[in-house]
Amino acid sequence: MTTSCDVLIVGGGGAGCSAALHMAQRGQRVILLERGLVGSQASGVNYGGVRQQGRNPAELPIARRSHALWMRMPELVGSDVEFSVTGHLKLARNDAEEAELIAYLDTAREHGLALRMVGRNSIHRDYPWLGPKVVAGSFAPEDGSANPRLLSSSLARVARLAGAEIREHTKVTGFAHDGRLFRLTAEDGTEFSAPVLLNMAGYWGGAVAAAFGEAVPIKPLSPNMAVTEPVPFFIEPNLGVVGGNVYLRQIPRGNIIIGGGHGESDVSGGRAWARPLPEVTLEMLGLAVALVPSLVGVQVIRSWTGIDGQMPDRIPVIGPSGTMPGLFHAFGFSGHGFQLGPGVGAIMTELVLDGHTDVPLAPFRIGRWRDAA
Amino acid sequence: MRIAVVGAGPAGVRAVQTLVAAGHRPAWLDEAPDGGGRIYQRPPAALNRDAKMLYGFEAKRATALHDTLDAMKPRTDWRPDTFVWHIRPGVKRLQTLHRGVQAVVDYDAVLLCTGAMDRVVPVPGWTLPGVTTMGAAQIALKTQGCGIGSRVAFLGSGPLLWLVAYQYARAGADVVAVLDTTSFATKARAAFGLLRGGATFAKGLYYIGWLRAHGIRIDEGVTPVAIEGAGSGVTGLDWRDARGRAQRVDCDAVGIGWGLRPEAQLADLAGIPFRFDAIQHNWVPERDLAGRTSVEGHYLAGDGAGIGGAEVAELAGARAALALLQDAGAAVDAAEAARLDRALTAAGRFRVALERASPYPAHLAAGLPDDTILCRCEGLRVGELRAAAAEEYPAGRAPEMNRAKAFTRTGMGRCQGRVCGAAAAEILAAALGVPVDAIGRLRGQPPVKPIPIVAPPAEAVP
Numbered sequence: 138m139t140t141s142c143d144v145l146i147v148g149g150g151g152a153g154c155s156a157a158l159h160m161a162q163r164g165q166r167v168i169l170l171e172r173g174l175v176g177s178q179a180s181g182v183n184y185g186g187v188r189q190q191g192r193n194p195a196e197l198p199i200a201r202r203s204h205a206l207w208m209r210m211p212e213l214v215g216s217d218v219e220f221s222v223t224g225h226l227k228l229a230r231n232d233a234e235e236a237e238l239i240a241y242l243d244t245a246r247e248h249g250l251a252l253r254m255v256g257r258n259s260i261h262r263d264y265p266w267l268g269p270k271v272v273a274g275s276f277a278p279e280d281g282s283a284n285p286r287l288l289s290s291s292l293a294r295v296a297r298l299a300g301a302e303i304r305e306h307t308k309v310t311g312f313a314h315d316g317r318l319f320r321l322t323a324e325d326g327t328e329f330s331a332p333v334l335l336n337m338a339g340y341w342g343g344a345v346a347a348a349f350g351e352a353v354p355i356k357p358l359s360p361n362m363a364v365t366e367p368v369p370f371f372i373e374p375n376l377g378v379v380g381g382n383v384y385l386r387q388i389p390r391g392n393i394i395i396g397g398g399h400g401e402s403d404v405s406g407g408r409a410w411a412r413p414l415p416e417v418t419l420e421m422l423g424l425a426v427a428l429v430p431s432l433v434g435v436q437v438i439r440s441w442t443g444i445d446g447q448m449p450d451r452i453p454v455i456g457p458s459g460t461m462p463g464l465f466h467a468f469g470f471s472g473h474g475f476q477l478g479p480g481v482g483a484i485m486t487e488l489v490l491d492g493h494t495d496v497p498l499a500p501f502r503i504g505r506w507r508d509a510a
Numbered sequence: 511m512r513i514a515v516v517g518a519g520p521a522g523v524r525a526v527q528t529l530v531a532a533g534h535r536p537a538w539l540d541e542a543p544d545g546g547g548r549i550y551q552r553p554p555a556a557l558n559r560d561a562k563m564l565y566g567f568e569a570k571r572a573t574a575l576h577d578t579l580d581a582m583k584p585r586t587d588w589r590p591d592t593f594v595w596h597i598r599p600g601v602k603r604l605q606t607l608h609r610g611v612q613a614v615v616d617y618d619a620v621l622l623c624t625g626a627m628d629r630v631v632p633v634p635g636w637t638l639p640g641v642t643t644m645g646a647a648q649i650a651l652k653t654q655g656c657g658i659g660s661r662v663a664f665l666g667s668g669p670l671l672w673l674v675a676y677q678y679a680r681a682g683a684d685v686v687a688v689l690d691t692t693s694f695a696t697k698a699r700a701a702f703g704l705l706r707g708g709a710t711f712a713k714g715l716y717y718i719g720w721l722r723a724h725g726i727r728i729d730e731g732v733t734p735v736a737i738e739g740a741g742s743g744v745t746g747l748d749w750r751d752a753r754g755r756a757q758r759v760d761c762d763a764v765g766i767g768w769g770l771r772p773e774a775q776l777a778d779l780a781g782i783p784f785r786f787d788a789i790q791h792n793w794v795p796e797r798d799l800a801g802r803t804s805v806e807g808h809y810l811a812g813d814g815a816g817i818g819g820a821e822v823a824e825l826a827g828a829r830a831a832l833a834l835l836q837d838a839g840a841a842v843d844a845a846e847a848a849r850l851d852r853a854l855t856a857a858g859r860f861r862v863a864l865e866r867a868s869p870y871p872a873h874l875a876a877g878l879p880d881d882t883i884l885c886r887c888e889g890l891r892v893g894e895l896r897a898a899a900a901e902e903y904p905a906g907r908a909p910e911m912n913r914a915k916a917f918t919r920t921g922m923g924r925c926q927g928r929v930c931g932a933a934a935a936e937i938l939a940a941a942l943g944v945p946v947d948a949i950g951r952l953r954g955q956p957p958v959k960p961i962p963i964v965a966p967p968a969e970a971v972p
Contacts, residue, residue: 174913181916216904286916287905294906366924366960390888401600412779413956415596415605419612423966436960438924 139328142166142302144489145319147309147345148338150180151475152467154292154303155206155482156335158213161299163490168329169293169301170321172308172341176289178409179339179445179470180478184362184384184396185285186375187476188225189250190277191241193452195500196477197248202496203480204279213479214295218287223386225280226255226264226374228428229273234379238275245277252277266371268430282375282386285475292479308407312348314461333489334464337481340404340446342454342468349461351503353454358447358472359400359411363418363440365432367391376428383424393435397421400442413440447471455481455501457488465489466503511838514539514604514615515586516594516776517623519547520820521812521827523579525621528831530585532840537587537615539594539606545579547625547812548645549820552576553653564652566677567713571820589615595957599780599805607961619807619834622777623827624814626770629792631875631933632892633665633766634882635737640744644670644767651681659763663687663747665734666767668868669710672717674765675726685726687759689749691768691871693731703863710821710860729757734874737764768870771932772814778954780808786947789862790817791870792932793951799854800847801830802837809834822857825850875933876940884937885930887923892937895920899941907942910950914938924960927952 144160146153149171160167175181187207189200211217229235238254245252255263255274264274293303304323311322319334336345343355372387383397398417403410418440426432446469448454453471458464465488467481474481480496487494511534515526518540529536546552550572553559565572582588589608596605597620604615628643635641640659642650644666647658651674661684664675675688704711721728731752738746748758769790777795778784782803784793794816801809811830812823829850832842878884880893898908898917908914911921911934920934921927927934931952939946 174909214904218905290905290913290917294904297906365963412598415598415614415956418956422963426963426965430965432963433965435963436924437957437963438960439922439926439955440957441955 139320139330140168141318141330142168143331144333144335145170145321145329145331146335146337147321148336148342148468149175149289149293149303149305150178150337150339151176151288151292151478152180152481152485153335153337154289154296155479156337156485157301157303157482158292158296158299159483159486161296161301163486165490167296167301168331169296169303170307170309170323170329171303171305173409174290174305175293175303176286178443180289180475181285182362182441182443183285183360183475184386184394185282185475186225186377186384186386187220187283188277188280188375188377189476190225190245190252190275190280191227191377192473194244194248195452197244197250198496199477199480199484201248201250202484203477206479206483207283207476214291216287216291218291219284219388220281221283222279222281224374225277225377226274227277227377227379228267228271229379230270230427231272235273237379238273241275250277251279266429266431268427270427276374280375288475288478312345314349319463332463335485335489336464336466336468337485338468339470340444342446342466346454346458346466346503349458349464351458351460353469353503354449354506355446355469357402357404358445359402359442360396360445360472361398361400361413361417361421361440361442362394362396363413363422363437364395365393366436366438368393368435372429378428383421383428385425385428393432395421395425397424402442402444404444409444411442411444413442445470445472445474453501454503455484456498456503459502459504459507512616512618513537513834514617514620515623516604516620517547517625517812517814518542518545518579518590519549519623519625519812520575520823521623522547523575523582524824524827525623525811525831526582526586527578528828529835530582532835535586537589537617538582539589539592539604539615541591541593543591545590546576547820548649550575551649551653553655557653557655559655568820575824593959594776595959595961597776597779599808602807605956610962610964617807619809619838621801621809621811621830621834622780622814623812623823624773624776626772626813626817627928628767629769629771629870629932630766630929631768631871632878632882632884632930633734633737634879635739636766637883637886638737638739638744639742640739640763641737642763642765644674644765645770647765648674648677651677657681657683657763658765659744659761660684661686661761662763662765663689663759663761664765665689665691665747665749666765667692667871668767668769669714669864670767670769672714672721676717676720679721679724679726685721686761687727687729687747688721689732689734689747690728690730691732691734691874692868693752696869697867700863700867703860704867706856706860706863710819727759769868770813770817772816773928774814775954775958777803777810777814779956779958781805782808782810784951787816788947789865791865791872792817799829799851800833801826802833818857818861822854822861825853825857829854870932872936872946875936878933878937884934885920885923887925888919890918890920894918895934895937896941899938908938909942911935911938911952912950915952921952926955
């Protein structure tokens with residue numbers, strides 16, 4: 138028995154659930170197939186940064202588009218998913234890092250991203266809790282953070298209300314095209330068919346692409362995260378550093394979420410196992426203390442990670458397939474797709490239904506490795 | 511062969527004794543300053559009490575265990591005051607914290623004897639100062655020589671209820687009520703099975719008899735209503751008796767507890783599968799009678815592998831050590847292994863009767879009012895978890911425990927659900943209308959308990 142629809146989506150992260158919502162809103166019969174629960178991997182267990190500052194310039198048009206959706210989140214999903222515009226403060230710890238911050242000001246200006254330098258004279262006056270290692274920062278007032286545990290499932294709920302079918306615990310094991318329709322087979326033997334297939338399967342998007350003859354050099358990526366007990370609120374902005382080896386933010390409840398480095402994972406034989414690494418956790422805590430010395434003595438209560446897909450050039454694959462008409466990719470967000478997710482769903486919907494989108498996608502084409510070779 | 515034993519309670523001591531007898535020198539890690547486990551936790555040197563006063567009927571057993579513990583220390587890599595906060599089964603490494611210093615211990619085989627903690631059901635008012643768990647009330651008495659209050663009520667079920675009430679009364683506290691949520695009829699039905707327990711059962715009867723003989727108010731089949739109090743602490747306890755009549759007692763402290771739950775976080779992180787034990791009403795790591803697990807080189811013994819009590823833990827520790835040695839290719843005393851197996855099997859039957867005589871009151875948890883604090887770390891109320899079972903919940907319906915945690919923060923605080931987890935599962939399952947074993951369990955995440963952020967050495971920071 139085959140279930141047919143207009144659009145099949147593989148992968149229920151933030152991007153996939155947003156695509157399901159946008160497709161359904163435009164009257165498409167959509168079925169989203171998710172191997173676990175929606176938002177179980179990269180979209181659900183990430184740091185929660187909703188950040189435009191510091192992105193690869195190619196990503197900024199998508200980030201701008203997504204930012205507009207984040208600002209409308211209550212209207213979109215009926216709750217704010219704890220999205221809060223706190224500003225993002227990116228810190229430099231030496232002259233070279235400071236020079237990088239200054240260089241990015243031009244990039245930000247070109248893309249209409251508000252960004253201002255916090256120089257050596259004001260950084261410790263404005264943020265007296267920063268440690269002496271910090272020499273300067275750049276502040277993006279529109280950026281912020283949200284609760285990653287809520288985004289995908291909130292999008293999925295309203296996608297369902299809009300008519301999309303979200304099938305969780307449905308692991309796709311067979312990918313085929315019969316010349317007219319995509320034919321997907323789930324682990325339990327259920328079959329699905331549609332003329333359009335959106336590959337939004339994160340790390341596993343690599344396997345979907347490979348099934349249609351366009352393998353890409355993707356690797357699993359497991360960002361290492363930890364959270365502290367609640368302490369009195371004092372860190373207002375979301376904090377990052379040049380180079381990205383540590384980042385942290387405090388939620389109004391008081392807990393401080395700290396990320397940095399990578400955990401371990403096992404994706405062999407269909408597994409999706411990932412764990413933070415203790416030595417990485419300890420190292421990033423040390424880096425965090427260098428930024429905010431008063432973290433010493435605060436208790437870490439939990440650490441975690443998930444599985445994202447990392448591309449060699451650290452930007453995702455987004456756009457139509459080079460081998461199979463009707464197949465569209467958006468995967469491999471390389472550890473920074475949370476902010477992009479809502480926008481990517483909207484962009485993919487335009488790409489499929491309108492045949493074009495205003496956002497330039499050329500840098501993300503799947504053929505870029507073949508072009509280079 | 512590098513062997514590590516985590517825990518120096520009854521299971522850990524007997525495991526180490528067996529390993530040392532076979533010529534090994536295991537790394538032996540324990541969170542407490544001087545071992546003994548929770549049940550035979552040693553007082554600080556300054557507390558001058560003899561074993562009989564501290565451990566009562568268990569004095570002989572406690573002394574014997576402590577003697578072995580002390581004899582084993584020089585024959586092992588003894589690491590007291592050492593908290594194992596993560597385990598990596600793939601590379602076989604323990605991550606430890608000792609007085610603020612991080613270290614690792616690599617092993618070829620590890621025996622986890624991680625013990626148990628109190629299992630509680632929230633009661634309106636349970637976050638008031640003066641309310642503590644039964645086990646903690648007992649530890650205060652054993653290791654500090656002080657009680658949780660001067661007019662104390664005990665509420666719960668199981669052997670610890672009677673034992674701790676007895677110990678408090680003997681120590682001079684005014685025990686104003688002992689309230690058992692299990693009905694007399696339930697206990698009577700289990701009585702035949704309890705006879706298997708011999709001395710253990712007899713001790714239980716003795717405590718109850720002693721409390722009755724000393725005129726202490728006892729009520730069975732009760733339904734807790736609320737612990738009353740002001741900001742400064744507890745002032746009273748309200749309940750309904752078996753006939754539904756409102757009852758109340760004045761008190762300044764309440765000890766609560768409904769049996770124990772395994773401290774099985776390391777087993778979980780080691781990748782050992784868990785199953786829901788319907789008799790114990792606990793998720794327990796899967797192991798065979800000898801303590802072997804499906805993860806090569808990883809063994810379990812004692813209450814951390816499923817609640818059995820201290821005597822069983824001693825047997826299980828010795829047995830798991832034999833299994834470990836046997837798997838490593840050593841010749842072991844087959845007769846001794848068979849004797850331990852028989853004793854463990856017999857003890858298992860008594861445990862079933864004991865659990866039936868004091869079942870976890872799932873209905874009390876499921877029926878808690880919406881405004882009762884459930885997750886005390888996060889300050890969440892019962893209704894906030896219940897809401898996540900509804901289709902119209904903003905993030906969608908939470909079909910299982912970890913998703914409910916993700917949505918509501920239940921079990922996300924300092925204790926990581928060790929305190930509220932059992933009750934939270936009952937509340938969510940009831941709200942979803944499914945059996946409690948259908949919604950899974952809170953997954954373990956390192957660290958198994960909080961670890962402090964420390965200042966890195968100055969040169970380590972770029």
